[in-house]
Structures are given as C-alpha cells and as structure tokens.
Amino acid sequence: TGYSQIKSGLERDGFEIKPLMLATTNTIPADAAVIIVGGPQAPFQPQEASQIKSYLARGGRVLLMVDSGIGVRDYKALGDAGLGSVLSEWGITLRNDLVIDQVSSQIADPGVVVAYRYGNSIITAKMGNMAAAFPIARSIAMAASAPANVSLTSLIQTSDQSWGAANLDAVMTSLRSGQFPAPTTADAKGPLDIAATGINSETKARLAVFGSSSFAANGFLYWPGNTDMFLNSVNWLAEQESQITVRPKVSNQRPLLPSALMSVQVFGVSIILIPLAVLVVGAIVWWRRR
Secondary structure, three states: OOHHHHHHHHHHOOOOOEEEEHHHOOOOOOOOOEEEEEEOOOOOOOHHHHHHHHHHHHEEEEEOOOHHHOOOOOOOOOOOOOOHHHOOOOOOOEOOOOEEOHHHHHHOOOOEEEEOOEEOOOOOOOOOOOEEEEEOOOOEEOHHHHHOOOEEEEEEEEOOOOOEEOHHHHHHHHOOOOOOOOOOOEEOOOEEEEEEEEEEEEOOOOOEEEEOOOOOOHHHHHOOOHHHHHHHHHHHHOOHHHHHOOOOOOOOOOOOHHHHHHHHHHHHHHHHHOOOOOEEEEOOOOOOOO
C-alpha cells in the first residue's frame, strides 16, 4: 500500500500499529503512545477534534500531517481540516495555501518542497544537510508568543524564495494550463515553516505538525531525509530518544522527477485514493534497539 514502507519502519522501531476511527469511539485509548493523523480528506467533525484536544490535555502525543487543500477532491472545503480549535491552544495555525519553492524547482518541480533547513531539535540534529522532500505542502504559522506552558520549535523551513500561494482557485487555473502561479501580495513569503513541534511543560503533552503527509508515502522515501524525519518525529513524540538516528539508506532507488502539473495530478490522486489512515501507535514492552 501507499505507506507500507513507513509502517514497516515503525514496526522495526518496536511500535505496534492499530487503526483508530474517531467517529465511532468516545475516547482515545489510554495506552496509546502516539496518535498519527495523516492526510485528512475532509474536515474533522467538532466531536472528533474534541477527542484529540482532550487526549492532548491528558498529556497525549499527536502527529498531525495535513496536506494543502489542493491535494484533495474538494480543495475549497478542507481548510484547516477542522483542527483549528486543537492547534490554537498550541499557538499554531495551518495556512490554507500551497507552498511553492523556486529554489527546489531546480532539482524537482516547484510543487514539491525540497528542504534541508532544520530547526534546533533532537529530531533533526543528526540529519545535517540531508534533504527531505514534501509534496503538496501547506505552510504553518507559529504565534510570536506561545500560549502559557507551551514551547514551540520550527522543525523545517523552506528557502527565502518560496511563497505560500493562498488563492487556490488561481492555483488550480494555472495548473490546468501546465504552469504555477506567480507570487502575489496576499501570499506568505519565505522562508516558511512547513513543520513544527510543541511541548506543554504542565501536561507533558507533545505535538508535531507537518504541512504534508505524502512525504511519508512509499513514492517519496527515496529522498534521504524523509524516512528519518517521520520515524524520528514519532520516536520523539513517544519519548524514545534512543531511537532517533540516521538510518541506512537503500542505494538502488532512483527518483522520478515529474513536471509540476504531473506532480500535483499524480499525488493529488494518490492522496484521494490512498489516504493515510488515522493510526494509533500503541505502547509496547520491548524494543529492537539496545
């Protein structure tokens, strides 16, 4: 399946993975070490978002990965995926845009953000200048002054020549003509945050937010930093810092660099047809690494 390789990576790191349907449960299991929400195709209902908020209030750990609305069937409806009430308590906002980076377009299409500007975090400390690619990404805004007891860290930034195209109608019109739109005065200007983490010192809750989910899909794991970025983030959330590392890379994979239009078409379809399920990473009693 679309995320089978990263699932295997979690299992190698000693995690047990179970699905969770927030619409059919009243509460998130107490023994859930990490909740992973990947690539929602429609906004969460208020009661579903409330469950995530309550889980975090109890000291839970959550990984949210929300693509730009351009990658879903109804790009006008996704917005912040119904997670605004959850993220506002952490001083984080999901912008409803599509990040375009002219620098990364020199080696891939501009709809795939290639980043190697990492924040001061244990998640990326060993990654150096290792590049990671984030398709159909949206940008993230962090409050200048974080809420009480919350500390925020920028995890990944784009280049200063990037921007967040906010008019998704104009983006779609340009894509249909095989081009990307030029930046406008309404667009957020780079460098832009596309991933961030937060810790609540009072509740001990941890949160990681990515503006892309497809970076963890099989088709993008040939990028050197993608696997480590995802697995290190999950291990950081679970407070398994000994698992945070740079893993051996498979050498026989070669990237396909599509055109800008092809990229959004292919990955938009893959997001619609093969969405990443909401997963519960359960607590475990043994670890493969010594």
